[in-house]
Amino acid sequence: MKLKNLTTVLAGALSLTTIGTGFAQDSAPAPAAKVTAATPAPKLVVVIAVDQFSADLFAEYRSHFTGGLARLAQGVVFPSGYQAHGATETCPGHSTILTGNHPAHTGIIANNFFDLSIAREDKRLYCAEDETLPDTSSKSGKYVASVNHLMVATLGDWMKAASPKAQVVSVAGKDRAAIMMGGRKADELMWLFPGGLTSYRGTTLSPTAQQASTAIAAAIAAPRPALALPADCASHDIAIPVGDKGATVGTWRFQRDGGDFRRFMASPEADGAVLATGAALRAARKMGEGDATDLLILGLSATDYIGHGTGTAGSEMCTQMLALDRELGDFFARLDATGIDYMVALTADHGGHDIPERNRQNALPMAERVDKALDPDAIGKAVAEKLGLPQPLLYSDGPFGDMYLSKTLTAAQRKAAMAELTARFRAQRQVEAVVTGEELAAYPISRRSPDTWTLMDKLRASYNAQRSGDFIVVLKPRVTPIPESGMGYVATHGSVWDYDRRVPILFWRKGLTGFEQPNAVMTVDILPTLASVIGVPVDAGKIDGRCLDLLSGPESSCR
Numbered sequence: 001m002k003l004k005n006l007t008t009v010l011a012g013a014l015s016l017t018t019i020g021t022g023f024a025q026d027s028a029p030a031p032a033a034k035v036t037a038a039t040p041a042p043k044l045v046v047v048i049a050v051d052q053f054s055a056d057l058f059a060e061y062r063s064h065f066t067g068g069l070a071r072l073a074q075g076v077v078f079p080s081g082y083q084a085h086g087a088t089e090t091c092p093g094h095s096t097i098l099t100g101n102h103p104a105h106t107g108i109i110a111n112n113f114f115d116l117s118i119a120r121e122d123k124r125l126y127c128a129e130d131e132t133l134p135d136t137s138s139k140s141g142k143y144v145a146s147v148n149h150l151m152v153a154t155l156g157d158w159m160k161a162a163s164p165k166a167q168v169v170s171v172a173g174k175d176r177a178a179i180m181m182g183g184r185k186a187d188e189l190m191w192l193f194p195g196g197l198t199s200y201r202g203t204t205l206s207p208t209a210q211q212a213s214t215a216i217a218a219a220i221a222a223p224r225p226a227l228a229l230p231a232d233c234a235s236h237d238i239a240i241p242v243g244d245k246g247a248t249v250g251t252w253r254f255q256r257d258g259g260d261f262r263r264f265m266a267s268p269e270a271d272g273a274v275l276a277t278g279a280a281l282r283a284a285r286k287m288g289e290g291d292a293t294d295l296l297i298l299g300l301s302a303t304d305y306i307g308h309g310t311g312t313a314g315s316e317m318c319t320q321m322l323a324l325d326r327e328l329g330d331f332f333a334r335l336d337a338t339g340i341d342y343m344v345a346l347t348a349d350h351g352g353h354d355i356p357e358r359n360r361q362n363a364l365p366m367a368e369r370v371d372k373a374l375d376p377d378a379i380g381k382a383v384a385e386k387l388g389l390p391q392p393l394l395y396s397d398g399p400f401g402d403m404y405l406s407k408t409l410t411a412a413q414r415k416a417a418m419a420e421l422t423a424r425f426r427a428q429r430q431v432e433a434v435v436t437g438e439e440l441a442a443y444p445i446s447r448r449s450p451d452t453w454t455l456m457d458k459l460r461a462s463y464n465a466q467r468s469g470d471f472i473v474v475l476k477p478r479v480t481p482i483p484e485s486g487m488g489y490v491a492t493h494g495s496v497w498d499y500d501r502r503v504p505i506l507f508w509r510k511g512l513t514g515f516e517q518p519n520a521v522m523t524v525d526i527l528p529t530l531a532s533v534i535g536v537p538v539d540a541g542k543i544d545g546r547c548l549d550l551l552s553g554p555e556s557s558c559r
């Protein structure tokens with residue numbers, strides 16, 4: 001099966017003649033009038049977050065791109081963008097992109113955090129759930145999606161405050177991506193699920209979204225044969241054994257049975273579905289054709305599922321990078337055909353790290369998986385038994401990150417437990433540091449360049465007094481926090497280290513003179529940058545980022 005046919009089925013069902021029908025290589029628009037400070041605001045802003053699209057992936061594949069990513073790489077390029085904070089997970093990362101705020105202020109400190117004061121038995125909160133609803137739980141599928149935990153406004157909220165006519169639409173592979181970028185006031189907000197597209201409970205999809213959902217459901221239901229390996233990916237075609245059950249990665253070709261939603265999501269098809277839906281909603285709503293600037297937000301999740309499932313350096317990721325480039329090219333070609341003056345900003349929610357098994361084969365012998373002994377549940381149990389404290393003593397979402405002590409302890413018990421727990425974590429060979437919430441509360445948010453941030457700077461940008469743990473465990477670099485690898489989840493991100501923090505930040509607009517700025521900037525800079533371009537006032541006192549001047553030369557796009 002050829003790559004370029006991936007979204008044809010969706011395009012046909014959605015009457016999208018461009019998406020999936022061809023290669024965008026020669027679709028670059030004709031030379032346009034140069035964008036200057038006097039150029040009116042673009043009519044449409046398209047913000048794209050590619051989940052787990054690290055600066056390393058952008059660097060590795062940049063010279064291979066010929067479609068949409070090649071176009072963006074000719075725009076204003078910040079190859080050293082930073083998700084500057086410490087807990088580099090999906091929900092926090094998406095929360096920074098269109099709010100201008102670090103997770104310390106967005107309140108989205110992790111994908112999951114704990115609130116030991118809530119009434120329900122499951123104290124773990126998913127970042128994008130409404131835990132106040134009865135009979136819900138943070139466990140997959142048992143929660144109700146919500147924007148409640150986001151503590152700040154998004155670009156869409158600012159745009160609608162400035163002009164009620166502004167339209168805001170957010171479509172993503174994952175609910176948390178659509179929600180954390182879309183904010184509270186989006187006209188339409190949806191994400192992929194096994195039945196196609198879904199939205200908040202009680203929300204009805206628009207007729208166009210329903211049409212897209214039906215087409216996507218049909219695509220999921222259809223089996224897919226293996227894809228041909230692109231010639232550029234031949235050198236990545238090496239089987240790497242993982243785990244002790246005979247599994248390998250590096251040779252997967254994206255074939256799947258009909259109805260296999262998990263594998264649909266971990267394939268270029270999922271991104272094609274989101275892009276096709278975005279294009280269809282834009283057309284149906286005439287976004288970019290009215291008086292006000294409109295905002296189309298797209299969350300492309302396949303890169304992340306492929307990274308988790310097969311690592312970042314195999315033939316699978318290579319195939320995905322080239323497919324993403326082509327799908328984006330098709331999408332931009334469709335926008336070009338409308339003649340709308342649109343601006344694109346593309347970045348990622350976090351970076352990523354390859355599987356230690358392949359790292360060890362490729363000159364990185366120190367890469368390893370986390371020790372099974374580094375198990376917070378076991379450590380919490382041992383400490384509770386030693387000190388005679390009630391159980392459970394310790395709550396956590398894994399072997400690193402935020403750790404929460406039971407609220408039932410007396411002050412003296414709490415002090416003793418903190419001392420014993422932090423000592424036991426610090427004694428672990430793979431632990432870099434243990435920092436307490438008290439230490440972080442007393443520490444200022446850094447105003448320095450994010451490439452120079454200390455460990456405390458990174459952790460502070462993820463620290464929120466209402467949400468963060470009593471202490472935070474940081475693993476050493478190149479320790480993958482998945483003790484046993486199995487097919488489906490072999491590699492991850494989330495660390496304080498730069499492979500997880502660095503992401504590209506790309507801006508493109510027809511007529512905008514491209515330049516490259518290799519110095520470090522942050523994803524929290526995207527909101528003030530876009531707000532300035534479209535003339536939407538944002539209270540600088542309410543954000544952590546700064547406006548990036550996108551005009552090469554003495555003029556500035558920052559007002």
Ligand SMILES: [Zn+2]
Nearest residue numbers: 051052090349
């Ligand atoms: Zn992610």
